[in-house]
Amino acid sequence: MSLVKDFGLDSPVRKAILLALSIEDKDKKKLMDILHLQKVIRYFEYLLQKSDIDFSNFNLGGVSYEVTENLETLIECDLVEKTNHYFKLTKDGTGAIRELEKNTDMTELKKLLFAKQQLNDLDSDELMFFMYKLIPKTIENSTQFERLDKKKEELSKSLFLKGRINFETAVRWSGLTEEDFKKHLK
Amino acid sequence: MKYIFDTSSAIILIEICKLAPKLLEFSSSVELIAPAKVRDEFLEGTSVEDALSFQKIFKIVSPNLKEDLLPYFHFDSNCGEFWVVSYSCENSDCCCVIDEAFGRERCNFLDLKLTGSIGIIKEMKKIGLINREDIRTIKSRIKQSDFYCTEELLKELDS
Numbered sequence: 001m002s003l004v005k006d007f008g009l010d011s012p013v014r015k016a017i018l019l020a021l022s023i024e025d026k027d028k029k030k031l032m033d034i035l036h037l038q039k040v041i042r043y044f045e046y047l048l049q050k051s052d053i054d055f056s057n058f059n060l061g062g063v064s065y066e067v068t069e070n071l072e073t074l075i076e077c078d079l080v081e082k083t084n085h086y087f088k089l090t091k092d093g094t095g096a097i098r099e100l101e102k103n104t105d106m107t108e109l110k111k112l113l114f115a116k117q118q119l120n121d122l123d124s125d126e127l128m129f130f131m132y133k134l135i136p137k138t139i140e141n142s143t144q145f146e147r148l149d150k151k152k153e154e155l156s157k158s159l160f161l162k163g164r165i166n167f168e169t170a171v172r173w174s175g176l177t178e179e180d181f182k183k184h185l186k
Numbered sequence: 187m188k189y190i191f192d193t194s195s196a197i198i199l200i201e202i203c204k205l206a207p208k209l210l211e212f213s214s215s216v217e218l219i220a221p222a223k224v225r226d227e228f229l230e231g232t233s234v235e236d237a238l239s240f241q242k243i244f245k246i247v248s249p250n251l252k253e254d255l256l257p258y259f260h261f262d263s264n265c266g267e268f269w270v271v272s273y274s275c276e277n278s279d280c281c282c283v284i285d286e287a288f289g290r291e292r293c294n295f296l297d298l299k300l301t302g303s304i305g306i307i308k309e310m311k312k313i314g315l316i317n318r319e320d321i322r323t324i325k326s327r328i329k330q331s332d333f334y335c336t337e338e339l340l341k342e343l344d345s
Contacts, residue, residue, distance in 0.1 A: 047257040107254070114258060114295060134260065161334075163287030166265055167194070182332035 003096040004103070007077050012052035013070045015100055016041045016112070021080065021089050022097045023113050025120035031086040036120050037071070038063045039131050044115040046135060048108065061131050061145075062138040118164055129155040130164060133173050157184055188217040188280040189306065190247075190273050193227040193266045194333075195283045196220065196240065198303040201232060202331045203324045205307070206239035208315050212306075213243050215313065219280065220244040221269035249273035258292050267292065274298045285333075304339050311343070 004010050009018060020040050024030055032040070042055055042062045055064045071087065074080040079093035089097070101109065119127055129148045132139050139145045148155065153174045160170035171181045199205045209218065220228070225246050229237050251263060252272040259268040267289035274282050274293070281299035283306055284290050293300040301309075307324060310316045316324075321343050328335050 049257070111257060117295070118291075161287060163289075163291035165260075166262075166267065166288040167286055168265070169260070169262075179332075182334075185334045186332065 002099065003079075003092065004099045007074075007079065007096070009079075009096055009100060010103065011070075013041075013064075013066050014074065015104070016044060016053065017067065017071055017074060018079065018089065018093060018096060018100060019104065019109065019112055020044070020116055021087060022094070023116045026117050027121050029120065031088050032116075032120060033085045033087070034068070034071075035060065035124055036122075036127065037087060038067055039127055040112075040115045040119050041067055042131065042135075042138075043119055044112050047111040047115060057138045057140040057142070059141065059143040061128055061142055062135060122159075122162070122164070125151065126155055126158055126162075126164075129173075130159055153184060156181075160185075188219060188277065189283050189301070190219040190221065190270050190277075190280050191224060191244065192270050192282070192284040192286070192289055193224045195285050195303040195306070196224065196228050196244075197232075198285060198328070198331075198333050199306060200228075200236050200239060200243075202333055203303075203307070203327050205310075205316075205324070206236065206243065208310055208320075209243045210239070211315055212310050212313075216309075218244050219247055219273070221266070221273055222246055222248045223264070223269040224266045227266055247273060250276065252276075255296070258295070271296065271298065302339075304335070304342060307343060308345075 009015060020037060021030060021032060041053060045051060045053060053064055054066045055062045071080065075082060078090055079096060080087055081090050122130065125148055128144055132142065132145050153176060156170045156174035159165045160167065171178050174181050176184060199209060228240055249269055249272045252275055255268065255271060256263060259265045267284060270282050270284060270289065271292055274280050275296065281301055282293050283301055283303065284293060285302045290300060307316060311321065325340050325343060328340065
């Protein structure tokens with residue numbers, strides 16, 4: 001019996017969801033809420049420069065109905081469980097990971113780990129701002145970007161100090177001059 | 187030991203801490219390296235005197251840029267840290283000298299040897315190139331500069 005074959009877990013979206021939930025973030029946490037899960041998978045696709053999973057630009061930026069629908073299926077299959085607003089793997093889900101990892105390219109797995117470590121400890125505003133600025137087309141139908149853009153100095157500073165963007169990017173995203181951004185850091 | 191420097195670390199040590207003569211001495215016992223990209227960034231906004239010092243202190247290298255690492259640098263091949271990391275990946279005995287968290291995070295993720303400008307000052311202190319009086323001056327210069335450095339990190343210079 002193969003969980004991967006039985007539940008079609010080798011589809012890019014199901015594989016990405018399960019593997020993302022199996023990896024620890026910087027704080028050694030595996031739990032993810034829906035916003036972080038969506039953005040980690042979107043960032044993962046950005047790192048791979050692939051578009052295996054269908055994403056559209058909605059209110060909260062790049063989000064995927066494919067991710068949401070498949071997540072619901074994985075919950076119905078008892079591979080993922082939801083507690084409060086967080087998702088985690090069940091015992092069966094964890095069992096499927098071993099099989100999935102064997103069939104996954106290590107460089108891809110490393111990029112998924114990087115994506116989770118870069119994003120899962122950010123708060124929602126930092127996370128959305130990072131993704132909007134990194135992939136500007138996701139601003140298209142955003143209901144959040146205008147609000148976040150008003151906080152761009154603070155958000156750029158915190159992303160810089162957390163090592164998610166370099167100095168040049170932080171200056172550009174903050175809208176400040178290099179000198180003013182340095183003063184802002186003090 | 188070999189050290190490969192990112193631009194901001196070279197700026198901190200040469201421009202802010204005024205350690206060019208000490209670094210030159212230090213370079214006789216260890217190899218201090220800078221990628222061509224870092225040299226260009228440093229020379230762009232520095233004095234003639236510091237530019238000359240930089241060229242005496244550092245051996246300039248043109249690393250094979252590792253395209254497979256580009257995603258971790260958001261596909262920006264002009265990023266100095268990308269050049270430093272590319273070199274270090276092919277020279278495992280070489281330690282990256284990076285102060286900004288962005289480059290440090292990537293070094294840690296890729297399991298590369300890593301230190302910062304404070305680490306280099308500590309190394310120079312260890313071999314007697316820098317004394318306690320120098321440390322006081324260095325700390326004061328760092329505090330007066332726009333270089334972001336925590337008190338905790340500065341305290342490490344006293345140990």
